[in-house]
Amino acid sequence: MSTAHWLFGDQLGPHFTARGDGGPARDAPLVMIEARSVLRRRRFHRAKAHLVLSAMRHRAAELGDRVRYIKADTYREGLRAAVGDARVTVHHPTSRAALALVTALDQVTVLPPRGFLVRPDDFRAWADEHDESGLRQENFYRRVRRARGLLMDGDQPAGGRWNLDHDNREPPPRHASSLDLPAPYRPREDAIDEEVRADLDRMERDGEVSFVGRDGPRAFPATRREALAALRRFLDRRLATFGPREDAMLADDPVLSHSLLSSSLNLGLLDPGECVARAEDAWRAGKAPLNSVEGFVRQIAGWREYVWHLYWYAGADYRHRNALRHTAPLPDWFLNLDADAVTARCLATVLAQVRDTGWTHHIPRLMVLGSYALQRGWHPLAVTDWFHRSFVDGYDWVMLPNVIGMSQYADGGLMATKPYTSGGSYLRRMSDYCGPCAYRPGDRVGERACPFTAGYWAFLDRHRDTFADNARMSRPLRGLDRLTDLTELLHQREAGSDAAPP
Numbered sequence: 336m337s338t339a340h341w342l343f344g345d346q347l348g349p350h351f352t353a354r355g356d357g358g359p360a361r362d363a364p365l366v367m368i369e370a371r372s373v374l375r376r377r378r379f380h381r382a383k384a385h386l387v388l389s390a391m392r393h394r395a396a397e398l399g400d401r402v403r404y405i406k407a408d409t410y411r412e413g414l415r416a417a418v419g420d421a422r423v424t425v426h427h428p429t430s431r432a433a434l435a436l437v438t439a440l441d442q443v444t445v446l447p448p449r450g451f452l453v454r455p456d457d458f459r460a461w462a463d464e465h466d467e468s469g470l471r472q473e474n475f476y477r478r479v480r481r482a483r484g485l486l487m488d489g490d491q492p493a494g495g496r497w498n499l500d501h502d503n504r505e506p507p508p509r510h511a512s513s514l515d516l517p518a519p520y521r522p523r524e525d526a527i528d529e530e531v532r533a534d535l536d537r538m539e540r541d542g543e544v545s546f547v548g549r550d551g552p553r554a555f556p557a558t559r560r561e562a563l564a565a566l567r568r569f570l571d572r573r574l575a576t577f578g579p580r581e582d583a584m585l586a587d588d589p590v591l592s593h594s595l596l597s598s599s600l601n602l603g604l605l606d607p608g609e610c611v612a613r614a615e616d617a618w619r620a621g622k623a624p625l626n627s628v629e630g631f632v633r634q635i636a637g638w639r640e641y642v643w644h645l646y647w648y649a650g651a652d653y654r655h656r657n658a659l660r661h662t663a664p665l666p667d668w669f670l671n672l673d674a675d676a677v678t679a680r681c682l683a684t685v686l687a688q689v690r691d692t693g694w695t696h697h698i699p700r701l702m703v704l705g706s707y708a709l710q711r712g713w714h715p716l717a718v719t720d721w722f723h724r725s726f727v728d729g730y731d732w733v734m735l736p737n738v739i740g741m742s743q744y745a746d747g748g749l750m751a752t753k754p755y756t757s758g759g760s761y762l763r764r765m766s767d768y769c770g771p772c773a774y775r776p777g778d779r780v781g782e783r784a785c786p787f788t789a790g791y792w793a794f795l796d797r798h799r800d801t802f803a804d805n806a807r808m809s810r811p812l813r814g815l816d817r818l819t820d821l822t823e824l825l826h827q828r829e830a831g832s833d834a835a836p837p
Contacts, residue, residue, distance in 0.1 A: 337363040339418050341425040341443070342402075343433065344369075344387050345730065347394045348559055348603040350449050351426055358446065359424055365402040366423060367395055368413030374544045377720070381535065381546035382554070382693040383727045388531045390557040390602050396527065397558070410436060418442075429643075430731040431651060450603050451643050452479060452611075452636060458644035467749045470645070473498060476637035486615055486625075486632055493618075494625045498633065502626040503578040506765050513588035514580065517572040519595050520565035524553050547672050547725065548690050555598045555694075555727055562596070562604035569594040570617050578627030582698045584766035586684045593696045594631065597728035600639065607635045645740070646732040649749070654716060654735055658747035659798060661712040665721060666834040669708075672725065679786050679837040681768035682707060693727040698765065700726075705742030706756040710790030711833045712797075715745035753807040756794060759785035774837075780823045786837035792818060793828045 340359035342351060344367075354361055369391060374384055395404040407413030414423070420442060427448035428434050437443045448455065461478060462470055477497050480486060486493045508514070538544045556562040577592040585591065599605045611632045618628040646653075668676045674687035685699040695704075700722070708718045719738040723729045740750030759776025763769040769776050774785045779792060795802070795815045802808035815821070 338444075339364045339366050339403075339421065339423045341366045341368070341414070341423045341437075342394070343425070343428055344391045345429055345601060346426055346450070346603045347390055348450070348562075348606060350606050351603055358426075358449075363424070365398055366414070366417045367391060367402055367404045368410050368417065369404070369406045370408065370410045370413055371406075371538075371543070372409045374538070377724045378545050378547055379724050380548040380689075380693040380727065381550035382548055383724075383729070384535060384544075384546060385528070385531055385550050385553060386555055386557060386598065386693075386727050387602070388534070389528050389553060390604070392527050392531065393558045411440070414440070414442075432731070450600075450606060452483065452607055452640050453644060455644065455647060457482075459648060462644075462648050470749060472637055472641045472750070475641050475644075476633060479636045479640060483636070485611060485636060486618070486629060494629075499578070499626040499629045500633075503581050503630045505579045505583065507580060507583040507585050507591075507767060511585075512767070513585060514576065514591055516576060516592060517568075519573065519590055519593075520556075520561075520568035522553060522556055522558075522561045522565075528553055528557075547670070548693055551691065554692055555595065556604060557602075559604050562599035562602075565594075565596060565599060566605060566610060566613065569596065570613055570623075574614060574617055574627055574631060575623040576627065578624065578630040581630055581696075582765060584681075584696075584699055584703075584762075584768065586680070586767055589688045589692075589695055589699075591696070592627075595694070597639075598694075600635070601728050601730055601733065607639065611636050642736045643732055645736045645750070649736070649746075653746065654719070654739060656739055656746045657715055658745050659712070659715075659743075659801065661709075661743070661745070662714050663712045663833065665708075665713050665717050666836075668836045670721065673836070676836040678773050680772035681762050681766065681787070682837060684768060689725055693725065701742055701755050702757060702761065702765075705738065706787065707790065707837075709743050709754060709756050710787070710794045712794075715739050715743040718743055748805075753805060754794075754802075756791060758788035758791040760788070762787060779818070780820050780827055784824075784827065789824055789828060792821065792824055796821065796825065 337360040340352065340363045342365055352359060352365065369388065395402050403417045405413040405417050407416060422442050422444065424444045424446050425437055426446045428437060437445055461475065480492065532550065539546065556565050573592050580591060583591060596605060596610065600607060614628050614631050617623045618625055672686055672690035674683045674690055677683035677686060681703050685695055685703045688695040715738065719734050722738050723731060723734045736750060740746045741755060744751060744754040759769065763776040775783045776785045776788055778784045779789050792815060795811055799812055799815065802812060
């Protein structure tokens, strides 16, 4: 009998059971383990817990008699119940904790990772050629494009430029509450979802677990079929308009033209290669402009791929980096997604989106949630854990580089050449949040002072020595030196409480 193969809950697509490159045998029995200890370990968003369990149970239903699906307290107990002491294989897990678990079990053989475009040894070979200051995503992205012939015309990038980001920074249309586009794909719940919701209700009622956020109708795919339908809907109806306003924000239209495919990719329901290939096909068929297609391809073949490999390459100590020495705890209103307690419209709007759906796109994550945390000096590892728990697409490998590096600048510049934070002027330009807000983005002091504007200048003042030699920070620091009300601003900040909602 073939050696059994273990599928983790983020290895749910057919490419995780396919033969080749060290994959399982064609007739290998499969094992899936639903470990309650995972839900007890962190206070996850309820919608995230629902999505993961629903996806696992749907996959088990599809596999039928080939899979043994075990509900257990821990992975170790589940594996023992499934196969006893028999040997199993498993594809390289996506977290250090899971890898430590499987490598500690003598009966487990770890196979190469799947679900990514670049082999780990290829990334390491590239990274070893540079010091930390050279490990830029843009350089890696170009390497991936060349290696895969992706959006290439011969040896040159299609259209003559590698990165069309400058074409994709339009603000939202004025006096419009939405982009008025075809709706994104949304799945329909079924009996498995009902079962999952009942189980989560019972676990909460028994005090076994605790969640944050709301568990409304499932908004993201839980099956391969649903994920492919979501991909088709995006490519056919929304990709063409994705690029220009991918950084824009609208209070009543949080999705805009975004694909909503990140959770499907991170559950393993979609393979990144098929996503970028189909997007390129759409461009070559004249169905979508190059700037939209390049922007989407860069999200997957650039950022997602880079983040995955950097997670492993940077080492186990990366999570403890804290270059700015931020130590403040996250306040309860933030931890509990209490959007109703917040006055600042931008922060209240985005926090409500996370509370209600477990999702918001990359700019609210970076320039609202992450920027606010950075300005207040919250501990970067606590911020990382919050993002991991609160987002349906959040995993350890996703959030560590994105938050420690990109959002909180805690790695000291490995990922980003400058901190990603701003005053209210950026939010006013790129969103419709500011108009009805009680605060004014241009006010630094006074009762209507924008929390982001005041927070931005206080952040720069607190770290002016750290950024003195950073060329990209020279202009903001010169602006800081010209402020005539900096002392008043700092006194007002000190008199307030960062634990209180803004």
